[in-house]
Each structure stands twice: as structure tokens, then as C-alpha cells.
Amino acid sequence: MTTTADIENMIARTALGDRAAFEGLYAATSAKLFGVCLRVLGNRAEAEDALQEAFVKIWRNADRYRVNGLSPMTWLITVTRNHAVDKVRARRALMGAGLDEAAEIPDSAPGPEALAVASATRGRIDDCMGQLDPDKAGAVRRAYLDGHTYQELADHYDVPLNTVRTWLRRSLLKLRECLSHDG
Known part of the structure; x- marks a missing residue:
């Protein structure tokens, strides 16, 4: 099991350009971050693209992460969610400009990773939101x-x-x- 300290260490090593640490960070967090993308975008293909783009941002900006007592997942989720939200806004802007996305048929069925992530945390989040x-x-x-x-x-x-x-x-x-x- 990957701990908070492990993730913080991988982010710090990623900031130094350590590709192995970045691969470990991806392996440890990509399923959860994919769930974030899928929830925001509602389309599996777009979510996969957004996840890859978010990890590029994480690679480029890992030096901006600061250990502050909060979960490093908060930082990773924020970077990922913000990127996915930017994609939604860009999509809205395109739609508002009259461009049609009819050629793209969304895959509304979540995959196994998204289902696992969602089932693990949905109850706690719902309770807290309540x-x-x-x-x-x-x-x-x-x-x-x-x-x-x-x-x-x-x-x-x-x-x-x-x-x-x-x-x-x-x-x-x-x-x-x-x-x-x-x-």
C-alpha cells in the first residue's frame, strides 16, 4: 500500500526529473485521478486524454508542490480536476461558437477503475456532503x-x-x- 509519505517522496523526486518516481506516482494515483476526470467530463475517451494531460502538468509542476501537512492527493486531485474543468469550459465555448460534437459519442458507462474508486469513497463523501x-x-x-x-x-x-x-x-x-x- 502506498502511503502519503510515499506519494510526497515520489512528487519530490519527480520535481527533480526522476522518471522512475513519476512512473511510480502514476501507478499509485492514476486510477483515482482517472475517476476525477471521468466524473467531471462524463466521457471515457476525454477522461483518458485529460488524465494524460494532467500528468504532463504534474510532471512540469511537481516542484510547486509543498509538503504542508495536507494529503498530497489533494494537490494531485486539484491539478487534475482543474484541468478537466478547463476542458469542460473549452467544450462549452466550442458549442457556444456553433461547432458540433455530434461525431463524438460519449461512453457513459464507467470502467472498472472508476467503479472501484467510486465505490471506495462515495459513501463517505455523500455523508460529509449531507x-x-x-x-x-x-x-x-x-x-x-x-x-x-x-x-x-x-x-x-x-x-x-x-x-x-x-x-x-x-x-x-x-x-x-x-x-x-x-x-
């Missing part, structure tokens, strides 16, 4: 799973932009605290 106010939980889902911008959330909930930022920051802190407890 502890949030419904509007705040909805905002978290829309922002971090569906790729909505802060402005879109502010418009949807009819609240100021800074209120949305506060909701999300506080909600993520509550979720992190809840998920950090042994379940």
Missing part, C-alpha cells in the same frame, strides 16, 4: 464536479460573487475536516 447546507452542497457539486464558474453560481443562487467564494471555501474546509476523520 452535513452541509443544501445550497452550499449544491454549489460545491456545481463548481467542482460540473465546472460552473463562481459567476454562474452567484447568478444561480442569486447571491454576491464573494458570498459564493466564501461558501465554497468554508464548505471545502468542512468537507476536508469530515473526510479526514477515520470513517
Whole structure:
């Protein structure tokens, strides 16, 4: 089993250009990060592409990771999720420009890796999300799973932009605290 310290060590060695460490990091984390991509993008082929692109970013930016007492998976998931969300936004921009994606048929059935990742954590995440106010939980889902911008959330909930930022920051802190407890 790969520990937090192992992952931190692999990230540090990756920052120094150690390809073996990068391969180990990929082997240890790619299934979970693929699940993140698949959830955000909803398309297996796009998720596979996004995962590879996210790992390129991780390779290039490993020196930016700082050991801070938080899980290194938080950093890896953030890099991956942000990349996947950027792809969703780019897709929306293309669709808005009148370009059609009809040639691409999405594969909506999750693969075995995604199912394993989802089943391992879904219950805990659902329990923790259930502890949030419904509007705040909805905002978290829309922002971090569906790729909505802060402005879109502010418009949807009819609240100021800074209120949305506060909701999300506080909600993520509550979720992190809840998920950090042994379940």
C-alpha cells in the first residue's frame, strides 16, 4: 500500500526529473485521478486524454508542490480536476461558437477503475456532503464536479460573487475536516 509519505517522496523526486518516481506516482494515483476526470467530463475517451494531460502538468509542476501537512492527493486531485474543468469550459465555448460534437459519442458507462474508486469513497463523501447546507452542497457539486464558474453560481443562487467564494471555501474546509476523520 502506498502511503502519503510515499506519494510526497515520489512528487519530490519527480520535481527533480526522476522518471522512475513519476512512473511510480502514476501507478499509485492514476486510477483515482482517472475517476476525477471521468466524473467531471462524463466521457471515457476525454477522461483518458485529460488524465494524460494532467500528468504532463504534474510532471512540469511537481516542484510547486509543498509538503504542508495536507494529503498530497489533494494537490494531485486539484491539478487534475482543474484541468478537466478547463476542458469542460473549452467544450462549452466550442458549442457556444456553433461547432458540433455530434461525431463524438460519449461512453457513459464507467470502467472498472472508476467503479472501484467510486465505490471506495462515495459513501463517505455523500455523508460529509449531507452535513452541509443544501445550497452550499449544491454549489460545491456545481463548481467542482460540473465546472460552473463562481459567476454562474452567484447568478444561480442569486447571491454576491464573494458570498459564493466564501461558501465554497468554508464548505471545502468542512468537507476536508469530515473526510479526514477515520470513517
